[in-house]
Amino acid sequence: MPSATVDTTDTRQRLLDAAGKVFAEKGFRSATIREICKRAKANVAAVNYHFGDKERFYAEVLGYAHRCALEKYPPHLGLAETATAEERLTAFVRSFLLRVLDNGRPAWHGKLMLREMAEPTAALDRLVEESIRPNLDLLRSIVTDLLGDAATDDDVRASASSIVAQCLFYYQCRPVITRLNPQQSYDPAAIDRLADHITRFSLGGLRHRAEERRRERS
Amino acid sequence: MPSATVDTTDTRQRLLDAAGKVFAEKGFRSATIREICKRAKANVAAVNYHFGDKERFYAEVLGYAHRCALEKYPPHLGLAETATAEERLTAFVRSFLLRVLDNGRPAWHGKLMLREMAEPTAALDRLVEESIRPNLDLLRSIVTDLLGDAATDDDVRASASSIVAQCLFYYQCRPVITRLNPQQSYDPAAIDRLADHITRFSLGGLRHRAEERRRERS
Amino acid sequence: MPSATVDTTDTRQRLLDAAGKVFAEKGFRSATIREICKRAKANVAAVNYHFGDKERFYAEVLGYAHRCALEKYPPHLGLAETATAEERLTAFVRSFLLRVLDNGRPAWHGKLMLREMAEPTAALDRLVEESIRPNLDLLRSIVTDLLGDAATDDDVRASASSIVAQCLFYYQCRPVITRLNPQQSYDPAAIDRLADHITRFSLGGLRHRAEERRRERS
Amino acid sequence: MPSATVDTTDTRQRLLDAAGKVFAEKGFRSATIREICKRAKANVAAVNYHFGDKERFYAEVLGYAHRCALEKYPPHLGLAETATAEERLTAFVRSFLLRVLDNGRPAWHGKLMLREMAEPTAALDRLVEESIRPNLDLLRSIVTDLLGDAATDDDVRASASSIVAQCLFYYQCRPVITRLNPQQSYDPAAIDRLADHITRFSLGGLRHRAEERRRERS
DNA sequence: TATGAATGAGCCTTCATTCAT
DNA sequence: AATGAATGAAGGCTCATTCAT
Secondary structure (H helix, E strand, C coil): CHHHHHHHHHHHHHHHHHHHHHHHHHHHHHCCHHHHHHHCCCCCCHHHHHHCCHHHHHHHHHHHHHHHHHHHCCCCCCCCCCCCHHHHHHHHHHHHHHHHHCCCCCHHHHHHHHHHHHCCCCHHHHHHHHHHHHHHHHHHHHHHHHHCCCCCHHHHHHHHHHHHHHHHHHHHCHHHHHHHCCCCCCCHHHHHHHHHHHHHHHHHHHHHHHHHHHHHHC | CHHHHHHHCCHHHHHHHHHHHHHHHHHHHHCCHHHHHHHCCCCHHHHHHHHCCHHHHHHHHHHHHHHHHHHHCCCCCCCCCCCCHHHHHHHHHHHHHHHHHCCCCCHHHHHHHHHHHHCCCCHHHHHHHHHHHHHHHHHHHHHHHHHCCCCCHHHHHHHHHHHHHHHHHHHHCHHHHHHHCCCCCCCHHHHHHHHHHHHHHHHHHHHHHHHHHHHHHC | CHHHHHHHHHHHHHHHHHHHHHHHHHHHHHCCHHHHHHHCCCCCCHHHHHHCCHHHHHHHHHHHHHHHHHHHCCCCCCCCCCCCHHHHHHHHHHHHHHHHHCCCCCHHHHHHHHHHHHCCCCHHHHHHHHHHHHHHHHHHHHHHHHHCCCCCHHHHHHHHHHHHHHHHHHHHCHHHHHHHCCCCCCCHHHHHHHHHHHHHHHHHHHHHHHHHHHHHHC | CHHHHHHHCCHHHHHHHHHHHHHHHHHHHHCCHHHHHHHCCCCHHHHHHHHCCHHHHHHHHHHHHHHHHHHHCCCCCCCCCCCCHHHHHHHHHHHHHHHHHCCCCCHHHHHHHHHHHHCCCCHHHHHHHHHHHHHHHHHHHHHHHHHCCCCCHHHHHHHHHHHHHHHHHHHHCHHHHHHHCCCCCCCHHHHHHHHHHHHHHHHHHHHHHHHHHHHHHC
């Protein structure tokens, strides 16, 4: 029965899509299997049938969301091989912001990640190894280029953190930012402005640190 | 009887202390009144009696945690009136990090705030106005001094955000950082190193931005 | 301390008054000691202090309400000794209706009695002996006069029941009557009309029954 | 296995049956879902699953009880089309009394209705329109025939009320009647005697009223 | 005498999960 | 393969009552 097969994958997929939205909105605990199944037009037992239990289901949703986000906003953003470190940093920051502030399906990704920080589940381990570390390694190579040879590993790590921090901030603190500065918007133009500021601010910081290290060494 | 001393403590106070810990660990939804009362050696009905319901209780806990954190680590950190903008920035960053990364009672504050970001409750509004905005205003005055007259309001806002972002990062992304770099520690010395990096990185960023603006103007 | 004594009786009295209203509105179970004490501006523990527990408190309230009602609408309604049986029936019916349909303080009485029917408490026993039976005996003497010598005890009892039934109906079924016939009012004029109808209908019934018995006997 | 037969019965049905009994005995507030489910050998969550919440459950029970009572004692009681108004009144009164005083399943009906009077719930509205009004209309047509053309609408209404009142009285005031006259019984023979009295008393009342109206008109 | 604080039992409801089909 | 029915474990909250002062 091929149609059955189609229906099956459909249900699974509908569940993932519905769950992404609901988990992102409500969090792991507050999201209920009943609501997810209702939105997915599936039976209450469907989740347990397809994914075992709520926790494994959630892990699956998390991975799916991450894949969606990376697919839509790859970190290179079609950069040429010959791009300078500054250009690569600019691209990295922009793609990061877009991924995190997108309002479409990949938005789950940001929300879900934020929730993982506040209350990590077993799913975080896999996510870190499969998605976050590779991404961070990319940034560290950029930062290494910008800091120069005098920089230590700790310098690179700390500076990379400073950059990532600025990108995450606008998403992670959104509720507070909205209250402090209601006119802050997140449309593409605004995101470009944010990316521009973060890149410049960070380049200033990086150069300053590089200079300090050079001075120390000499 | 030393235990008598414990019992003498106000039930209300014991509830606040226990709740700070539990809400921070589990979040509003997952935390149960039963567990909080058990830890506070109080009756299940005590919360209802003293605070009305779980939501109002939570708001009270949030305010209490914030007050504790500010009391222990005031943002000025005993700075002289004649302190330079650089010194004031250093003090701001250090006190911020200490407040957020402290392992004692004020630790709730950071955790609770993080949870508010992920899933804001009605309590956030009050917190923003009473605690966060005044603190941010302090930072903005420092940043204004450092950026110089050429800076726009948006410059100040964006740069202040970049600084706050770096301070929050180590707490907000702790679960991920721990997995990426297990040897990262948060003892006083480590916190000092972090504060030092953030201050220097930010000063570099700020000077770079100030220079850009100056160049634009001329 | 005379003032203390005054205050004490005051609290007791205020509790009785508040409780009458609340018990009548909500019923024994749904009425809460807290609400009663709040309305009486008394402490939560006041009821238990003055009356022991909720049940004994309720019994006291019931008795108080009954005394209030009888005081305001005594069953004779100032009838002369020489009044005919018809006149006495009219007076009985009118005072009964007034007592039961009054909107003031004695209104509790009716409501509380109705609740006792639906869910009798221990308090009903005393009430029946002290208040209801004497009142019914009065009616039976009137009915005996109207039915004549041929009537049996059962005749008297059944006819008295028919009369009481009609008086109670308008109160007991008020929620249904209101829905069936929204324009039904209970102002003094309307109550007079009801009393008039019940008296005439009952007189018709009584004469019919009397006649039947007479015919049987002969 | 006869027990299998019992278990086979719909959980929903078992809940309705158990609830009828418990709600009738204890009232809406005092009845607990726990007890009902225990009697129905169902889980505590079954009520929520089948009926949503306690209130909707109660409404369903009320409707079910009413349907049971009407089914067992239809108001016509197999009367021929050619039956006289007197015969129809007799049938109406008898079926009413039987319905209200039955000790079996339809007994809930009476008890539940009585509770609705004392503390109406939202369920009463539907009940009045669907069950009570049609039944009352039947009685009014009988009364209209008996009162003759001279009677006004108010006459009909008042007389119908007087008849219904007498039928309800024996149920509504049962706790008081039992205390006043312990030997009152409610076996079929006793019910027949009550029906007989009420019918005769009411016929007397109706004829009297009719005569009065005729006299007024002429 | 009178009160505010505190208690513990119990209720309705919700939810993830399982079971029979 | 997939579902509707059913389960049992909590959770938040309410309430009458008690206790220390």
